Amino acid sequence: MAKTIDVxxxxxxxxxxxxxxxxxxxxxxxxxxxxxxxxxxxKSSFLRSLNRMHEVIPGARVEGKVIMDGRGLYDVDVxxxxxxxxxxxxxxRPNPFPTMSIADNVLAGKRLNxxxxxxAEAAEIVERALVSANLWNEVKDRxxxxxxxxxxxxxxxxxxxxxxxxxxxxxxxxxxxxxxDPISTTAIEDLIHTxxxxxTIVIVTHNMQQAARVSDTTAFFNLAGAGRxxxxxxxxxxxxxxxxxxxxxxxxxxxxxxx
Amino acid sequence: xxxxxxxPPATDVWPTASRGSSRxxxxxxxxxxxxxxxxxxxxxxxxxSGWVDPVGAVALxxxxxxxxxxxxxxxxxxxRAAKNNVATILVTSAFALAILPLASLMWVVIEHGAPAxxxxxxxxxxxxxxxxxxxxxxxxIGTLYVTAAAAVISVPIGLLSAVYLVEYxxxxxxxxxxxxxxxxxxxxxxxxxxxxxxxxxLFWGEGTRSGIAGAVALSLLMIPIVVRASEEMxxxxxxxxxxxxxxxxxxxxxxxxxxxxxTAAPGIITGIMLAVARVVGxxxxxxxxxxxxxxxxxxxxxxxxxxxxxxxxxxxxxPGVPPEPGYERAWGTALVLLIIVMVLNLIARLxxxxxxxxxxx
Numbered sequence: 001m002a003k004t005i006d007v008x009x010x011x012x013x014x015x016x017x018x019x020x021x022x023x024x025x026x027x028x029x030x031x032x033x034x035x036x037x038x039x040x041x042x043k044s045s046f047l048r049s050l051n052r053m054h055e056v057i058p059g060a061r062v063e064g065k066v067i068m069d070g071r072g073l074y075d076v077d078v079x080x081x082x083x084x085x086x087x088x089x090x091x092x093r094p095n096p097f098p099t100m101s102i103a104d105n106v107l108a109g110k111r112l113n114x115x116x117x118x119x120a121e122a123a124e125i126v127e128r129a130l131v132s133a134n135l136w137n138e139v140k141d142r143x144x145x146x147x148x149x150x151x152x153x154x155x156x157x158x159x160x161x162x163x164x165x166x167x168x169x170x171x172x173x174x175x176x177x178x179x180x181d182p183i184s185t186t187a188i189e190d191l192i193h194t195x196x197x198x199x200t201i202v203i204v205t206h207n208m209q210q211a212a213r214v215s216d217t218t219a220f221f222n223l224a225g226a227g228r229x230x231x232x233x234x235x236x237x238x239x240x241x242x243x244x245x246x247x248x249x250x251x252x253x254x255x256x257x258x259x
Numbered sequence: 260x261x262x263x264x265x266x267p268p269a270t271d272v273w274p275t276a277s278r279g280s281s282r283x284x285x286x287x288x289x290x291x292x293x294x295x296x297x298x299x300x301x302x303x304x305x306x307x308s309g310w311v312d313p314v315g316a317v318a319l320x321x322x323x324x325x326x327x328x329x330x331x332x333x334x335x336x337x338x339r340a341a342k343n344n345v346a347t348i349l350v351t352s353a354f355a356l357a358i359l360p361l362a363s364l365m366w367v368v369i370e371h372g373a374p375a376x377x378x379x380x381x382x383x384x385x386x387x388x389x390x391x392x393x394x395x396x397x398x399x400i401g402t403l404y405v406t407a408a409a410a411v412i413s414v415p416i417g418l419l420s421a422v423y424l425v426e427y428x429x430x431x432x433x434x435x436x437x438x439x440x441x442x443x444x445x446x447x448x449x450x451x452x453x454x455x456x457x458x459x460x461l462f463w464g465e466g467t468r469s470g471i472a473g474a475v476a477l478s479l480l481m482i483p484i485v486v487r488a489s490e491e492m493x494x495x496x497x498x499x500x501x502x503x504x505x506x507x508x509x510x511x512x513x514x515x516x517x518x519x520x521x522t523a524a525p526g527i528i529t530g531i532m533l534a535v536a537r538v539v540g541x542x543x544x545x546x547x548x549x550x551x552x553x554x555x556x557x558x559x560x561x562x563x564x565x566x567x568x569x570x571x572x573x574x575x576x577x578p579g580v581p582p583e584p585g586y587e588r589a590w591g592t593a594l595v596l597l598i599i600v601m602v603l604n605l606i607a608r609l610x611x612x613x614x615x616x617x618x619x620x
Binding site for chain 2: 051053056058081082083084085086088089091093095096097098099108109111112113114159162163166
């Protein structure tokens with residue numbers, strides 16, 4: 001069910017400001033692609049443009065092509081809401097809905113889209129999503145408790161379960177561990193390893209070790225200076241990028257000499 | 260040749276009282292002792308001068324306490340502690356001054372209004388009553404109907420305007436609406452009443468009076484309050500929750516209804532309750548629009564309708580013969596209004612308490 005995303009010649013604008021310029025990148029199915037680079041280089045903007053989430057910000061637009069499954073995500077007859085059901089997203093800070101229980105949070109994607117389910121169906125969806133997110137054993141006895149009663153790491157896995165319950169093809173993760181402690185981070189990284197067998201995963205991270213640990217492909221973004229658009233400097237298999245990158249800037253960034 | 264690590268030179272890192280003979284700490288009882296001493300001193304002075312006035316005594320005692328404790332703090336603990344003492348006394352005095360009128364108002368209203376309370380007072384209207392007897396049943400019914408109708412008009416309009424402003428409004432249109440809401444907040448209530456009266460004259464002719472006209476007048480005052488309160492509450496909903504819903508492929512209107520409004524609901528309900536409490540005591544617009552009558556009228560679309568504030572006003576203006584029962588009914592009505600406002604505030608608090616999302620359990 002995982003799909004490959006092909007991006008070609010993508011420019012991202014916020015109003016008249018060009019945030020990202022000329023990105024061409026393929027994110028292979030059933031693999032993890034890590035986007036790394038200094039703050040402000042446009043990797044988050046790029047990630048958000050993959051499921052048209054950046055359009056939530058007024059004035060944001062893109063030029064170029066994003067193709068999944070032979071269809072352009074930005075074709076005129078494509079509904080951005082439906083794109084987001086195929087391409088799920090997990091955010092930097094866990095954001096479970098505070099008014100909903102753990103189970104209702106998992107079902108939110110289905111329920112808020114107006115899907116009617118009987119009790120058995122709902123229970124099955126909840127269990128499957130929570131098992132996939134590796135959270136089931138911790139919460140199975142308190143599914144009716146508020147989602148906000150969980151710890152930060154559990155909340156983030158709840159958000160992953162919530163995204164999985166919509167049955168997406170692709171999962172985008174925007175620094176999913178940066179607000180979490182090391183143990184929760186390990187839990188999420190293990191989860192990413194199992195999820196990549198079924199999904200295409202694209203992850204933005206500021207943590208070099210994390211990128212090296214979880215990803216198959218790494219893409220390095222950089223910007224020439226403040227107020228200039230971000231560029232994709234190079235991309236390739238993660239071992240290659242981390243051992244023998246082609247571009248000196250990539251090596252400097254990975255070895256911690258700047259950024 | 261190991262370099263010996265010298266301890267840093269012993270500077271006074273935490274200079275405490277730069278002035279003052281010693282660094283004496285007040286015990287916890289010190290303020291109480293000084294306050295007691297000031298009270299005795301003030302009482303003594305007043306006793307000797309033969310000038311007995313409770314307000315003066317409290318003021319003199321408090322002033323003595325302020326001066327005495329500040330002087331003492333300054334000598335024992337230095338300038339900074341004395342400044343702290345002065346500031347503490349200032350904010351405490353300001354708080355006492357602010358609470359004083361409220362406490363006094365409540366005391367007076369309860370004192371005068373409570374004697375009027377009995378079963379008769381709440382179950383009879385003023386129909387054919389001259390002098391003693393009679394009650395405020397007709398006014399309670401009128402206030403209930405008019406306020407409920409005002410809420411029915413204002414809540415949807417106010418809430419939807421707030422949703423427009425926070426979730427959809429961009430550019431000049433939203434700015435204009437915000438400005439108009441600000442202006443509406445400041446409309447004098449009598450102007451709202453005259454507007455509603457003029458509006459209903461268009462339909463029903465000169466001299467028309469009805470509960471619904473009163474409700475329209477009140478809703479003019481209520482809508483801006485509801486808009487403001489709801490707007491603030493909607494703005495408090497974290498943007499991450501909206502993004503979380505969008506990322507699940509949820510349509511915007513469903514996100515607004517089921518995530519944003521649901522999350523803000525306790526605050527919005529509180530705001531509505533406070534808006535109701537704000538308009539339930541309005542007199543002038545109801546006098547113009549709903550008029551006054553001695554009989555119970557439960558049809559808001561025709562004839563005059565008595566309301567509690569108008570009844571209180573009427574009972575004071577023309578208390579009847581003899582006037583005492585009229586005055587008593589006016590005070591009783593004032594107390595009923597006060598109780599209604601307090602109950603509404605209490606309900607608002609309870610709404611916040613019970614419906615707010617609880618992070619733990």
